[in-house]
Amino acid sequence: AQSVAQPEDQVNVAEGNPLTVKCTYSVSGNPYLFWYVQYPNRGLQFLLKYITGDNLVKGSYGFEAEFNKSQTSFHLKKPSALVSDSALYFCAVRFSMDSNYQLIWGAGTKLIIKP
Amino acid sequence: GAVVSQHPSRVICKSGTSVKIECRSLDFQATTMFWYRQFPKKSLMLMATSNEGSKATYEQGVEKDKFLINHASLTLSTLTVTSAHPEDSSFYICSATGDLNTGELFFGEGSRLTVL
Numbered sequence: 309a310q311s312v313a314q315p316e317d318q319v320n321v322a323e324g325n326p327l328t329v330k331c332t333y334s335v336s337g338n339p340y341l342f343w344y345v346q347y348p349n350r351g352l353q354f355l356l357k358y359i360t361g362d363n364l365v366k367g368s369y370g371f372e373a374e375f376n377k378s379q380t381s382f383h384l385k386k387p388s389a390l391v392s393d394s395a396l397y398f399c400a401v402r403f404s405m406d407s408n409y410q411l412i413w414g415a416g417t418k419l420i421i422k423p
Numbered sequence: 424g425a426v427v428s429q430h431p432s433r434v435i436c437k438s439g440t441s442v443k444i445e446c447r448s449l450d451f452q453a454t455t456m457f458w459y460r461q462f463p464k465k466s467l468m469l470m471a472t473s474n475e476g477s478k479a480t481y482e483q484g485v486e487k488d489k490f491l492i493n494h495a496s497l498t499l500s501t502l503t504v505t506s507a508h509p510e511d512s513s514f515y516i517c518s519a520t521g522d523l524n525t526g527e528l529f530f531g532e533g534s535r536l537t538v539l
Contacts, residue, residue, distance in 0.1 A: 340526060342527065342528075344528075344530075349514070349533065349535065350532055350533060351427075351429065351516050351518075351530035351531050351532040351533045352516065352518070352528075352530040353530070354527065354528075354529070357527060359524075396465055398467065400528075402526045410457070410469070410472065410526075411526065411528060413466075413467050413469075415465070415466050416465045416466060416467070418465070
């Protein structure tokens with residue numbers, strides 16, 4: 309069965325430190341991978357995606373993610389966290405040949421950056 | 424990126440009334456839109472897939488008669504919560520497929536429904 313796992317319910321990081329939000333997936337075929345961020349009482353905003361090509365993907369607000377096929381992971385990273393990065397982060401995956409365009413969502417990880 | 428507008432952002436209604444939430448793609452045509460419900464513990468639940476000109480496809484456990492979805496044009500989908508009850512209080516989010524090659528979704532700002 310296709311699935312996405314975000315193993316951490318919450319991640320706490322001090323401002324200025326590097327951050328990692330983990331995501332692993334299980335999907336048949338070639339995955340399309342996405343990260344979205346949600347601020348309180350707002351919709352989701354697109355951060356970055358991996359479709360093909362370079363395994364290291366750079367996105368909005370200084371975030372990046374690395375596609376690791378052998379570990380079936382797509383962890384979100386940022387070298388130096390800001391307090392304003394505090395939000396809810398969702399990883400999502402889609403099987404490349406799925407014509408329904410439905411994304412499979414992780415449960416979300418709450419990122420808290422402390423000053 | 425593409426813009427999806429969702430309205431209203433907040434609505435409070437009495438139990439037993441119906442509430443309509445609109446989702447519009449402002450600068451692109453969306454043949455497919457998705458309606459999500461987000462629970463307090465943050466998880467996103469896909470309610471239904473809305474296809475322009477045809478009936479919506481509902482996920483298992485979602486009552487189609489309670490959550491009426493209409494996708495009458497390529498830029499507008501509506502979700503009507505009929506005979507709302509307090510347990511329907513939630514955050515509802517719509518999204519549209521902006522890129523048919525990748526399936527990347529663009530989201531509305533969400534609608535906070537409170538049923539008294």
